[in-house]
Amino acid sequence: MFAWLVNMKFIVAVTGTSGVVLCKRFLECLGEHATYLIVSDAAYKVAEYENVDMAELKNLAGRVYGEDDLDADIASSSNLVDAMVVVPCSMKTLSAVANGFCGNLITRAAENILKTGKKLVVVPRDTPLSLAAIENMKKLKLAGALIVPPNMAYYYGPVTLDDVTDFFVGKVLDALDLEHNLYSRWAGEDES
Numbered sequence: 196m197f198a199w200l201v202n203m204k205f206i207v208a209v210t211g212t213s214g215v216v217l218c219k220r221f222l223e224c225l226g227e228h229a230t231y232l233i234v235s236d237a238a239y240k241v242a243e244y245e246n247v248d249m250a251e252l253k254n255l256a257g258r259v260y261g262e263d264d265l266d267a268d269i270a271s272s273s274n275l276v277d278a279m280v281v282v283p284c285s286m287k288t289l290s291a292v293a294n295g296f297c298g299n300l301i302t303r304a305a306e307n308i309l310k311t312g313k314k315l316v317v318v319p320r321d322t323p324l325s326l327a328a329i330e331n332m333k334k335l336k337l338a339g340a341l342i343v344p345p346n347m348a349y350y351y352g353p354v355t356l357d358d359v360t361d362f363f364v365g366k367v368l369d370a371l372d373l374e375h376n377l378y379s380r381w382a383g384e385d386e387s
């Protein structure tokens with residue numbers, strides 16, 4: 196299904212916003228890559244409401260941390276990783292990362308990624324968006340992060356909720372330059 200030449204190391208964070216299943220699907224699709232998963236306290240609560248089995252999700256990761264594990268290896272930028280993905284990302288975590296407020300392991304790790312010039316992919320979920328959220332996204336974009344909101348598209352012909360989930364996760368994989376076949380790419384106008 197996937198064609199990667201080397202294994203990479205990813206920090207993955209899941210926060211307390213709707214769409215926790217996006218993190219589960221993302222981890223499934225990362226295959227053999229090394230994953231360091233950080234779960235916020237609120238993510239556990241949302242997972243319950245959305246019938247996502249957090250034990251199953253955590254089993255997909257190589258290592259798992261809580262948001263208070265500030266003495267973890269990945270709290271330091273001396274622990275070399277390739278990129279970090281916050282999927283899905285709450286408006287609270289978005290704000291903390293955008294403003295350099297390193298109050299937990301997720302925001303500390305994200306700060307490390309930004310200050311070392313590595314790739315940070317953020318999947319913010321909320322609607323409608325507040326002015327603060329829009330400004331925080333702008334700040335993160337200017338800091339070099341990729342903002343990949345789980346926005347619907349219809350052109351590829353989704354039928355099931357899994358199709359929609361795969362489209363969003365495919366966009367995250369695109370942001371990381373990882374090959375996949377989770378959705379059909381636009382191939383241009385059919386001239387026949």
Ligand SMILES: Cc1cc2nc3c(=O)[nH]c(=O)nc-3n(C[C@H](O)[C@H](O)[C@H](O)COP(=O)(O)O)c2cc1C
Nearest residue numbers: 210211212213235237238244285286287288320321
């Ligand atoms: C069922 C449920 C759904 C939520 N959905 C969202 C959401 O879509 N976006 C958001 O920003 N916050 C959402 N929240 C609120 C966050 O969980 C809350 O702001 C929390 O403090 C986020 O903490 P975290 O960023 O540390 O995970 C939701 C909360 C619950 C209980």
